[in-house]
Amino acid sequence: MASTFHGLETARRSLFTTQSALNTTGHNIANANTVGYSRQVVNMQATRPIDAIGYSKSAAAGQLGTGVEANSITRIRERFLDNQFRNENKSHGNFSVQLDTLSKLEGIVNEPSDTGFRTVISNFWNSWSDLSKNPENADGRKVVMEQTMAMVDAFNYTAKQLTDLKSDLTENVDINVKTVNSLTNNIAQLNEEIRRIEGLGDHANDLRDQRDLLTDQLSGLVDIRVVETGMGYNINMGGIQLVEGGNRTEIDAATIEGVVASGELTSGTIYGTIHARDRFVDGYIKELDKLVDTMANGEFEVTLPKGSVLPDGTVLNGVTYSGANRTLTEDTTVTVKGLNGLHQLGYNIAGEQGGLPFFTDSAGGTAGLTAGSIRLNPAIAANSNLISTSMRITQNADGSETVVNGNNTLAVLFSQMRDARFDFDPGTGESKNTVDAYFRSVVGQLGVQAAEATRMQTNQQIVVDQVNSRRQSVSGVSLDEEMSNMIRFQHAYNAAARNMTMIDETLDRVINGMGRVGI
Secondary structure, rough: OOOOOHHHHHHHHHHHHHHHHHHHHHHHHOOOOOOOOOOEEEEEEEEEEEEEOOOOOOOOOOEOOOOOOEEEEEEEOOOHHHHHHHHHHHHHHHHHHHHHHHHHHHHOOOOOOOOOOOHHHHHHHHHHHHHHHOOOOHHHHHHHHHHHHHHHHHHEEEEEEEEHHHHHHHHHHHHHHHHHHHHHHHHHHHHHHHHHOOOOOOOEEEEEEEEHHHHHHHHHHOOEEEEEEEOOOEEEEEEEEEEOOOOOOOOHHHHHHHHHOOOOOOOOOOHHHHHHHHHHHHHHHHHHHHHHHHHHOOEEEEEOOOEEEOOOEEEOOOEEEEEHEEOOOOOOOEEEEEHHHHHOEEOOOOOOOOOOOEOOOOOOOOOOOOOOOOOOOOOHHHHHHHOEEEEEEEOOOOOOOOEEOOHHHHHHHHHHHHHHEEEEOOOOOEEEEEEHHHHHHHHHHHHHHHHHHHHHHHHHHHHHHHHHHHHHHHHHHOHHHHHHHHHHHHHHHHHHHHHHHHHHHHHHHHHHHHHOOOO
C-alpha cells in the first residue's frame, strides 16, 4: 500500500513543477521585446506510478500516481522558417545597399534640374552663340571663358563626388568584413558553450537564441549555408568554411573580392556593396569620362563654309591644307577631333593662326581627358583673347596675313556643336550622338536602375517581413497568452498548496490525535 506521506510528496512535486512553469512564464514576459528571443515552455509529464505490492494481485488500487515533474524547458523554434528567413535576408541586404547607392548617385547627378550638368553645358553653348554675334567683344570672350570654367568645375566636382563614393563603398566593405569576423568568432564561442551545457543534459535555450540572432545578422551580410551538427553550427560562405564547431576562419576584404569575382558569392550586403561600387559608381565614372573626352577629342563631322581659310599645315580627311589651297572654295564637310580640333582651325583676336587646344588636363596634355582631370587650357584661362572665333584672313601687300577679327565663322560653328553628333565609341558605327542626348541617355539609365532597385528592394522587404511574421507567430512571445498561462499556473500552484495543507491537517490528526482517548 502507499506510504502515509505519499500525498505530501505528490503535492510537493506539483508545487515545484508549477513554480518552474511560473518562473518560465515570467522569463517570457520579461523578454517579450528582446530581439531574437524565442518563447520557452516547461515540458511536464506524469512521474512513474507506484505498483501495488502483492503475491499475485493486491486488493489495493494499482498504478497509484505519484504526481508531475518538469522533465525539460525548451524553446519554440522552427528551423525551416529560420532557413527561409536567412535566404531572403541576404537578398534584402543586397538590394538595400544597391538602392542606397543609386539614390546617392541620383543626388550627385542631380538631373533633371535647373542646376545640373545640362544647365552648365547649355550655358556653355549659349555663351558661344552670344560671342558669335559680336566676336570682337571682350566681355563676350570672358563670358565664354567663365562658362567653360563653370562647366569644367562641374565635371571636376562630380568626378570627385563619385570617386569619394567609390572610396566610401570600399571602406564599407572593409568594415562589414570586420563585422563578419566578429560574428563568426562569437558564433564559434557559443557553439562551444552550448555543447558544454547540453552535454550535461540541459537545453541552452538563451544561448541558442543568441547564436541564431548572430546567424541572422550574418545572413544579411553574406550568402551563407547553415548546417547544425553535434558540434554546433557549421557555416559556409562561397566555398569558405566560416565556422565549424568551435573553430572559425577569419577573412579579409581581398578574400571577399575574390569570392565575388569567382561568382561564388552572389548576395548579401557585402556583395551588394561591391556590385554597386563596380557596376554603378565605377560605371558612371567611366560614362562621365567618356562624355568629357569625346566632347574634347571625339570625332564628329562639321561643314566648314566656303571662304574659310585653314591654318597652314592643317590635315583634314587625309588632305593637307597649305599654301594656296588653304582657302576653301566651297562648303566642305570634314571630320574634326572634338572641340579641341575645331578650336585649332581658327584664329584668335591676337592675330595668331591656329588656335590652342581648348581643353587640357592639369599638365597641359590633351589625350585621355577625364571628368576629374579636364581643365580649360591654362593659357586661355589667363588670356581670353586666345579664344579663336575667326576663320578668315586677308593678304597684305608685303605677303603677310592679317586675321579678320570681326569674322565669327568659328564662333558660329561652336554654337552649333550642341547639335553635332560625336562618335562616343569609335569603330562601332552606331554610337554617334549629341552631347546632350548622350548625357540624357546616361541619366535615363540611372533612373531606370534606381526604379528597378526600388522595386526589388520593396518586394524583398515584403517577403522578409512575411517570413519574419510567420517566424514570430511561432517563436515570438504573446503577452496575452503568457498572462493566460500565468493565471492557469497560479491556480495550479494554489491548488497544490491547498492539497498540501489538507494532507498536513490529515497527518496532524493521525499523528497528534490518534491513540489519545482517555488521556
